[in-house]
Amino acid sequence: xxxxxxxxxxxxxxxxxxxxxxxxxxxxxxxxxxxxxxxxxxxxxxxxxxxxxxxxxxxxxxxxxxxxxxxxxxxxxxxxxxxxxxxxxxxxxxxxxxxxxxxxxxxxxxxxxxxxxxxxxxxxxxxxxxxxxxxxxxxxxxxxxxxxxxxxxxxxxxxxxxxxxxxxxxxxxxxxxxxxxxxxxxxxxxxxxxxxxxxxxxxxxxxxxxxxxxxxxxxxxxxxxxxxxxxxxxxxxxxxxxxxxxxxxxxxxxxxxxxxxxxxxxxxxxxxxxxxxxxxxxxxxxxxxxxxxxxxxxxxxxxxxxxxxxxxxxxxxxxxxxxxxxxxxxxxxxxxxxxxxxxxxxxxxxxxxxxxxxxxxxxxxxx
Numbered sequence: 105x106x107x108x109x110x111x112x113x114x115x116x117x118x119x120x121x122x123x124x125x126x127x128x129x130x131x132x133x134x135x136x137x138x139x140x141x142x143x144x145x146x147x148x149x150x151x152x153x154x155x156x157x158x159x160x161x162x163x164x165x166x167x168x169x170x171x172x173x174x175x176x177x178x179x180x181x182x183x184x185x186x187x188x189x190x191x192x193x194x195x196x197x198x199x200x201x202x203x204x205x206x207x208x209x210x211x212x213x214x215x216x217x218x219x220x221x222x223x224x225x226x227x228x229x230x231x232x233x234x235x236x237x238x239x240x241x242x243x244x245x246x247x248x249x250x251x252x253x254x255x256x257x258x259x260x261x262x263x264x265x266x267x268x269x270x271x272x273x274x275x276x277x278x279x280x281x282x283x284x285x286x287x288x289x290x291x292x293x294x295x296x297x298x299x300x301x302x303x304x305x306x307x308x309x310x311x312x313x314x315x316x317x318x319x320x321x322x323x324x325x326x327x328x329x330x331x332x333x334x335x336x337x338x339x340x341x342x343x344x345x346x347x348x349x350x351x352x353x354x355x356x357x358x359x360x361x362x363x364x365x366x367x368x369x370x371x372x373x374x375x376x377x378x379x380x381x382x383x384x385x386x387x388x389x390x391x392x393x394x395x396x397x398x399x400x401x402x403x404x405x406x407x408x409x410x411x412x413x414x415x416x417x418x419x420x421x422x423x424x425x426x427x428x429x430x431x432x433x434x435x436x437x438x439x440x441x442x443x444x445x446x447x448x449x450x451x452x453x454x455x456x457x458x459x460x461x462x463x464x465x466x467x468x469x470x471x
Contacts (some may be wrong), residue, residue, distance in 0.1 A: 122283025125417035138167030145216030255297035299325030
């Protein structure tokens with residue numbers, strides 16, 4: 105019966121869950137009909153290793169409208185501001201100390217917004233390089249069909265063996281949590297975003313009360329998407345024009361990336377954690393156990409069908425990242441790793457350490 109429940113769960117996921125596995129859509133290079141002014145805000149805290157090529161790619165954008173890049177140096181200690189370079193389109197501001205109740209990234213972004221006057225604002229991270237056509241393409245999608253916010257899952261670094269094994273699954277699980285088709289459906293309540301690239305209308309940001317309205321959010325991108333979508337349509341897709349250059353060379357690096365906000369995603373609820381682990385075990389672990397342990401009865405058949413559906417659903421993401429298809433068979437083990445990291449995130453919260461990023465710990469006080 106458990107094997108049958110796992111199969112039924114996967115029949116729903118594969119056929120009725122917004123085709124999350126499709127690994128699309130992806131914006132194609134385009135030019136907007138009208139080139140609206142844009143301010144690009146880059147929060148940067150100890151990003152000396154990546155900030156140079158990031159800013160170089162931004163100031164080189166082929167965009168017919170006026171734009172400028174505002175780097176908010178968030179109390180860096182490694183010379184980030186000096187590494188950002190100089191350009192007539194670049195403004196560097198030194199961030200003020202973070203007030204209580206704000207997440208670091210949102211506080212940095214809010215200071216950039218105060219310096220901005222353009223009707224469109226692009227939030228992007230200090231580890232993402234951009235094709236010269238990217239800004240024009242984002243504005244084109246914002247204008248037609250008209251939406252209030254455009255966000256993209258940029259291509260993540262995938263060169264070391266831990267990245268090749270675990271990073272495509274990160275993107276895949278994100279698609280499962282926030283099926284892009286549902287996010288892009290104005291009649292569906294699902295809202296999600298990827299914080300590495302967010303282009304938003306100033307009017308939409310003002311309508312929700314600005315970034316102050318979500319100032320404590322650690323999962324700021326999806327929180328922003330939820331607030332914006334309550335008033336107007338949004339778009340979420342994959343990007344072929346933006347690339348994260350932040351490496352995750354070790355398994356521990358990816359573990360920390362997951363554990364940083366996994367329990368936050370569950371609203372710090374131990375009940376939700378227990379239910380999530382049970383649900384993930386049903387979806388990911390029952391099938392391989394049934395196939396490898398129960399001979400050739402009904403459990404084996406249900407398990408085989410379930411494993412085939414789950415593995416097949418991973419193939420488009422593996423193709424996007426240029427990885428061999430046989431890695432789809434390892435997805436249950438990868439899911440087990442993500443489950444363990446989620447439990448680790450909860451244990452961090454229980455110990456009082458909570459989320460930590462760039463030598464800034466948030467403990468348990470911010471949700």
